[in-house]
Amino acid sequence: MSDVVALGKAGAAIRKANDEGRGALIGYLPAGFPTYDAAVDGVKAMIDGGVDVVELGLPYSDPVMDGVTIQRATEIARAGGLRTRDVLSTVEKLAAYSDVPVLVMTYWNPIERYGVDRFAADFAGVGGAGLITPDLIPDEGAEWIAAADKHDLDKVFLVSPSSTDARIAMTTAACRGFVYATAVMGVTGARDKPSDLAAPLVARVKSATGLPVGVGLGISNGDQAAGVTAFADAAIVGAALVKALGEGGPAGVRELTEDLAEGVRRERRTTVDR
Amino acid sequence: MSTVLPDQFGHFGRFGGRFMPEALIAPLDELTQAWRDAMADPEFTGEFERMLREYVGAPSLLFDATRLSDAAGARILLKREDLNHTGAHKIRNAIGQALLTKRMGKHRVIAETGAGQHGVATATACAYLDLECVVYMGEVDTERQALNVARMKLLGAEVISVKNGSRTLKDAINEALRDWVASVDKTHYILGTAAGSHPFPAMVRDFVRGIGDEAREQSLELLGKLPDAAVASVGGGSNAIGLFTAFIPDADVKLYGIEPGGDGFETGRHAATITAGQVGVLHGARSFLLQDEDGQTIESHSISAGLDYPGVGPEHAWLAETGRASYRPITDAEAMDAFKLLSRTEGIIPAIESAHAVAGALDIAKELGPEATILVNLSGRGDKDMDTAAKWFGLGGSDE
Numbered sequence: 001m002s003d004v005v006a007l008g009k010a011g012a013a014i015r016k017a018n019d020e021g022r023g024a025l026i027g028y029l030p031a032g033f034p035t036y037d038a039a040v041d042g043v044k045a046m047i048d049g050g051v052d053v054v055e056l057g058l059p060y061s062d063p064v065m066d067g068v069t070i071q072r073a074t075e076i077a078r079a080g081g082l083r084t085r086d087v088l089s090t091v092e093k094l095a096a097y098s099d100v101p102v103l104v105m106t107y108w109n110p111i112e113r114y115g116v117d118r119f120a121a122d123f124a125g126v127g128g129a130g131l132i133t134p135d136l137i138p139d140e141g142a143e144w145i146a147a148a149d150k151h152d153l154d155k156v157f158l159v160s161p162s163s164t165d166a167r168i169a170m171t172t173a174a175c176r177g178f179v180y181a182t183a184v185m186g187v188t189g190a191r192d193k194p195s196d197l198a199a200p201l202v203a204r205v206k207s208a209t210g211l212p213v214g215v216g217l218g219i220s221n222g223d224q225a226a227g228v229t230a231f232a233d234a235a236i237v238g239a240a241l242v243k244a245l246g247e248g249g250p251a252g253v254r255e256l257t258e259d260l261a262e263g264v265r266r267e268r269r270t271t272v273d274r
Numbered sequence: 275m276s277t278v279l280p281d282q283f284g285h286f287g288r289f290g291g292r293f294m295p296e297a298l299i300a301p302l303d304e305l306t307q308a309w310r311d312a313m314a315d316p317e318f319t320g321e322f323e324r325m326l327r328e329y330v331g332a333p334s335l336l337f338d339a340t341r342l343s344d345a346a347g348a349r350i351l352l353k354r355e356d357l358n359h360t361g362a363h364k365i366r367n368a369i370g371q372a373l374l375t376k377r378m379g380k381h382r383v384i385a386e387t388g389a390g391q392h393g394v395a396t397a398t399a400c401a402y403l404d405l406e407c408v409v410y411m412g413e414v415d416t417e418r419q420a421l422n423v424a425r426m427k428l429l430g431a432e433v434i435s436v437k438n439g440s441r442t443l444k445d446a447i448n449e450a451l452r453d454w455v456a457s458v459d460k461t462h463y464i465l466g467t468a469a470g471s472h473p474f475p476a477m478v479r480d481f482v483r484g485i486g487d488e489a490r491e492q493s494l495e496l497l498g499k500l501p502d503a504a505v506a507s508v509g510g511g512s513n514a515i516g517l518f519t520a521f522i523p524d525a526d527v528k529l530y531g532i533e534p535g536g537d538g539f540e541t542g543r544h545a546a547t548i549t550a551g552q553v554g555v556l557h558g559a560r561s562f563l564l565q566d567e568d569g570q571t572i573e574s575h576s577i578s579a580g581l582d583y584p585g586v587g588p589e590h591a592w593l594a595e596t597g598r599a600s601y602r603p604i605t606d607a608e609a610m611d612a613f614k615l616l617s618r619t620e621g622i623i624p625a626i627e628s629a630h631a632v633a634g635a636l637d638i639a640k641e642l643g644p645e646a647t648i649l650v651n652l653s654g655r656g657d658k659d660m661d662t663a664a665k666w667f668g669l670g671g672s673d674e
Contacts, residue, residue, distance in 0.1 A: 061571040062444060062556065064451040065295050071438055084568045108293055109555045113569025135555075137299060139283065140291050160297035162458070167299065185297055186456035 008154040009101040009129035010053045010177035014212040017052045023229025023264035028238035030057030031087040032077030045250035049257025058087045058106035065134045067189030069239040095127025105132040120147035130154025138174035161197040172209035183217045189239045191218035199231045222263030229264045284472020286592035292471045293555045301458040306473040330359045336492035341619040348639035349647040353489045362654030363513045364395040370481030372399035375462040382406040382461040386450045388443035389579035390422025392466030397431035407431040410450045412442040440573045467510025469587040471558030482516030490520045503528040506651040507630040509581035511590045513653035532634035534576035535603030545574030546603040547586040561591040577606035578626040604633045625654030
């Protein structure tokens with residue numbers, strides 16, 4: 001398999017964690033929330049608290065995959081005047097702060113508007129690791145795939161419980177870094193109960209690819225993170241961290257991240273094969 | 275030309291496609307297959323045609339508007355979609371998709387609505403076909419279209435007021451998509467216009483193309499020839515694609531889409547997506563849209579809630595780019611002048627959406643000259659707009 005190449009930056013960080021006998025933790029916060037500077041501090045707190053990969057959100061006017069918590073936060077960021085160039089400068093600050101890979105989670109139109117190749121060049125130039133693209137499927141992604149390959153960036157596409165095996169094979173073949181598996185049929189946001197759709201989905205993904213698989217949507221505490229990393233390579237946490245930043249500032253983010261980081265370090269089943 | 279478009283992935287040239295979350299791709303594939311199978315099944319198309327005839331009242335009349343023609347200086351024919359059950363062309367699409375919902379074995383329908391016409395049409399189709407119906411509507415629109423909210427509720431639909439973003443149509447679509455991602459196994463999303471991800475632009479076109487098919491036949495019967503031009507208003511673009519489709523192969527018939535010019539182009543307060551927008555991706559398709567330098571959607575403005583949308587269906591983008599149809603804006607003021615003119619000359623109070631098309635036809639009449647015959651899609655009736663009209667014209671109280 002071509003794992004070595006496809007691991008990219010985020011995948012290498014996840015495998016490093018896995019090699020330590022634990023799951024990896026991927027934390028999301030949007031740029032510009034609650035302010036430009038406070039968002040930088042929030043992500044730094046997340047890094048200090050132990051995330052292995054940062055997922056930085058690019059606030060967008062029509063976030064159809066996001067629940068209320070992230071919608072509100074990104075509205076605040078946009079109301080504060082956040083621009084695409086500010087997201088790039090946030091990435092630059094974070095890349096200078098630590099070696100933790102920074103992926104940007106973005107809906108597609110802002111990238112298309114910036115110019116796909118131009119964005120890839122500028123983003124790579126400030127030390128960005130890659131993009132997570134929730135409304136771009138590989139079928140429509142030829143321009144991005146070419147730009148990412150040219151500029152050595154990770155391409156993280158999503159798979160869903162509704163994805164057919166054929167789509168999982170096609171999508172994972174287009175990924176570099178890791179595969180983002182959405183644990184539920186629904187939008188982002190904390191949920192009380194673990195999803196029973198996630199484990200079978202991860203198993204299907206793993207039969208199609210050697211790439212690490214991260215599971216996101218609905219994970220909000222260490223117990224849930226532990227539950228997910230029992231079968232997945234990484235737990236992805238978003239809305240809960242956004243809420244923590246809004247309510248408790250960087251200290252709140254640090255506290256939650258430490259709880260999550262403890263969760264992914266609990267005893268793992270040995271069945272997480274590569 | 276359009277008979278082969280879109281391609282199997284929903285592309286009209288560089289427009290269209292499927293810019294959607296992966297979670298919805300398999301369901302969209304299933305929907306595409308179900309729609310193709312249904313359109314090839316005489317039982318389905320027969321039932322659809324029966325409902326159009328017996329329930330909607332199709333074919334709608336083609337009316338020779340002689341007094342309006344005198345005012346316009348060219349012959350104007352009105353396709354009277356305002357006489358359809360529920361008062362607009364929207365019911366054709368709602369019934370087609372509701373029948374498809376039943377065929378797919380789903381029992382819940384969601385829809386978005388701006389002015390409320392598509393919401394009412396969907397609630398109507400769901401009442402008739404015994405489907406559960408939830409309509410998402412921006413909070414701003416529920417306030418300015420209270421009558422249609424009451425109609426939907428009376429018809430048994432649940433109306434959810436959307437308080438996110440700009441609290442208008444685009445946010446209602448966002449919220450409907452969020453619902454659909456979580457409910458797609460049992461729910462069909464009846465999108466109200468020929469926009470969005472494949473297969474919606476092509477599927478909605480199939481269900482509304484009867485407008486143009488009927489009008490073409492009626493024109494031949496009335497005139498012994500085709501009209502010189504066909505004119506329709508364009509928000510998302512369903513009434514226009516409904517009118518245009520039958521005429522696209524008729525190269526001698528000019529096609530005009532009339533966009534909402536709002537306060538006027540120069541003010542930036544408009545919804546003239548093709549005239550003033552740039553290519554981008556919104557709500558699942560690549561098309562023209564109103565966006566800022568960063569690709570963030572800009573809020574649109576139009577006196578017509580039904581045209582007040584910052585995007586447009588991808589086939590219109592294609593028709594504009596290839597030059598088969600041309601698109602031009604009409605301001606709020608011009609539309610309201612036409613609204614009054616049609617009311618006074620023909621005794622027909624149009625929807626403000628349709629008044630844009632009438633206003634466009636008045637300009638086109640000057641360009642084409644007195645020998646021209648211009649077909650206008652009168653896509654809806656104006657009852658819903660009487661509050662707006664009363665304020666605009668100062669119609670409150672009694673005459674002195």
